[in-house]
Amino acid sequence: MDLPDFSGNFWAGVGIAAAVATALATGVSTFLSALWRWRDRAEPEWALSTRDLGGFTNMGAPANVPKATVDVTNVGDGDAYKVTVTGDELESEPFVGRYVEGRRMAGVSQPIAVVRTGESFGVIVTAKDATAWDSASFTVSWWHAPTRRRRKWMGLRSAQLSERFYLRDLGDNPALEGDAAAV
Numbered sequence: 001m002d003l004p005d006f007s008g009n010f011w012a013g014v015g016i017a018a019a020v021a022t023a024l025a026t027g028v029s030t031f032l033s034a035l036w037r038w039r040d041r042a043e044p045e046w047a048l049s050t051r052d053l054g055g056f057t058n059m060g061a062p063a064n065v066p067k068a069t070v071d072v073t074n075v076g077d078g079d080a081y082k083v084t085v086t087g088d089e090l091e092s093e094p095f096v097g098r099y100v101e102g103r104r105m106a107g108v109s110q111p112i113a114v115v116r117t118g119e120s121f122g123v124i125v126t127a128k129d130a131t132a133w134d135s136a137s138f139t140v141s142w143w144h145a146p147t148r149r150r151r152k153w154m155g156l157r158s159a160q161l162s163e164r165f166y167l168r169d170l171g172d173n174p175a176l177e178g179d180a181a182a183v
Contacts, residue, residue: 071123
């Protein structure tokens, strides 16, 4: 077995190997820093607090209907833009509003331009019927904060993010509690 003769070109080989190793290390480092920056970006996170289950009659008495009033709060470290709320297995589209004067909710048009960290909005949802409570849900959709990059950079578009919340996770079905005939 003959070994190559490095006597004349040894340092040229070392120089080429060092250049290749430096280029690889730089490429890996750049890729990992870009990935880390993307992964560690500020993002909204949603927290729900149930304000009311069951609703009220026209006379102000509690009613056992499959209805929920929920506060949706951005508890993440980033703002949410173009926020929309849609529903599935609901009697109608969710009512979205902001609270004014305590418990009174004023409706807002969708999409909500921005929901900053710590801000909240209210959602009123009513399931189609008492049996649909477990499968009924509403979805909060939003976009990340705008960047200076063009949206069609290299043919890629930023995606709309969404999170789905089921009514069964808010509490027990109010239409099945107590005397349902009082409705």
